[in-house]
Amino acid sequence: SPESARSLETAELTKAFGGVRALDAASVTFQPGRVNALIGPNGSGKTTFFNCVTGMIRPDSGQVSYRGRDLTGRAPHVVARAGLGRTFQLCRVFPRMSALDNVLVAARPGGLVAKLRGAHRRADVDRARSWLTRLGIEHLADVEARNMSWGQQKLLELAGVLMSDPETVLLDEPAGGVNPALLDRIGSLVRDLNAEGRTFVIVEHNMDLVMSISDHIVVFDRGRPIAEGPPSVIRSDERVLGAYLGV
Numbered sequence: 001s002p003e004s005a006r007s008l009e010t011a012e013l014t015k016a017f018g019g020v021r022a023l024d025a026a027s028v029t030f031q032p033g034r035v036n037a038l039i040g041p042n043g044s045g046k047t048t049f050f051n052c053v054t055g056m057i058r059p060d061s062g063q064v065s066y067r068g069r070d071l072t073g074r075a076p077h078v079v080a081r082a083g084l085g086r087t088f089q090l091c092r093v094f095p096r097m098s099a100l101d102n103v104l105v106a107a108r109p110g111g112l113v114a115k116l117r118g119a120h121r122r123a124d125v126d127r128a129r130s131w132l133t134r135l136g137i138e139h140l141a142d143v144e145a146r147n148m149s150w151g152q153q154k155l156l157e158l159a160g161v162l163m164s165d166p167e168t169v170l171l172d173e174p175a176g177g178v179n180p181a182l183l184d185r186i187g188s189l190v191r192d193l194n195a196e197g198r199t200f201v202i203v204e205h206n207m208d209l210v211m212s213i214s215d216h217i218v219v220f221d222r223g224r225p226i227a228e229g230p231p232s233v234i235r236s237d238e239r240v241l242g243a244y245l246g247v
């Protein structure tokens with residue numbers, strides 16, 4: 001179907017670290033247009049999955065494809081150019097750079113060079129400011145990232161990712177360590193961006209957030225999916241409860 005032709009898919013994705021199978025033949029499909037969530041207990045392979053999909057690490061075997069294109073083992077910038085953006089659990093921003101400069105630097109591969117030359121394009125500056133506004137941190141445009149709260153830094157990182165206009169955004173624990181007020185903003189932001197056509201895949205431990213914003217949830221245990229479905233189904237799935245409770 002045209003839907004699956006546009007999906008983010010893995011086939012039998014496997015990655016071991018020493019004797020540990022972080023991913024064990026994981027076959028997953030994330031359909032376009034959805035807010036997808038990837039959940040599972042600690043150590044179930046979620047981060048390794050993100051890292052394999054985005055080219056941060058190379059899988060031992062199996063495939064990654066997006067929109068029907070094979071991205072297995074491709075470099076992060078190739079994956080990004082294919083339309084997949086991502087944020088990191090431990091938020092990647094330049095601490096001594098202003099919020100505005102952080103977003104500008106993320107805008108394009110030559111962003112850092114343009115910054116050093118003081119030669120940002122007017123259109124990029126306008127776009128960077130409008131993303132800061134959209135994320136509610138425009139008043140911090142001239143503040144160095146290190147002087148922003150953790151949650152504000154996460155929003156800043158997301159603004160940088162959105163500068164490259166990714167069709168699909170992978171969020172690694174967007175709510176981790178974020179205060180409740182910002183948490184609500186992140187939730188509604190994801191829903192709004194999704195309504196405008198952006199697909200999400202979100203690794204998140206905050207189950208209230210996951211259940212309230214997701215269309216589709218995939219549950220990992222020991223390196224592979226053990227259940228998937230809408231929140232109403234996942235909430236009462238015995239395998240899911242078993243994976244979390246270890247029964």
Ligand code: ADP
Nearest residue numbers: 017020021022041042043044045046047048049
């Ligand atoms: P999750 O994100 O679901 O918590 P991870 O993908 O981080 O799970 O980890 C899956 C398993 O792989 C864990 O047992 C973890 O200890 C192991 N692992 C992950 N990354 C590495 C690494 N770089 N070196 C060794 N072991 C790793």
